[in-house]
Amino acid sequence: PDTDEEENILLLDEIRKDVIRTHPDLRFFLEPKEDLGQKRYAALERILFVWAKLNKGVSFIFACLT
Secondary structure (H helix, E strand, O other), X not given: OOOHHHHHXXXXXXXXXXXXXXXXXXXXXXXXXXXXXHHHHHHHHHHHHHHHHHOOXXXXXXXXXX
């Protein structure tokens, strides 16, 4: 990536791919009321994105939650 913005886009894309596979069968992520399931996935994405940005020396692997 040439810029921080491109790096962020690639990182977020990688995180998103893993997050949507995180226990899609759990009601926690399926709850339709006020779109809570999707909001929880989005919160998880943001948390992991910040963690990955603050821990650049650690490779991002999200397999433990899938």
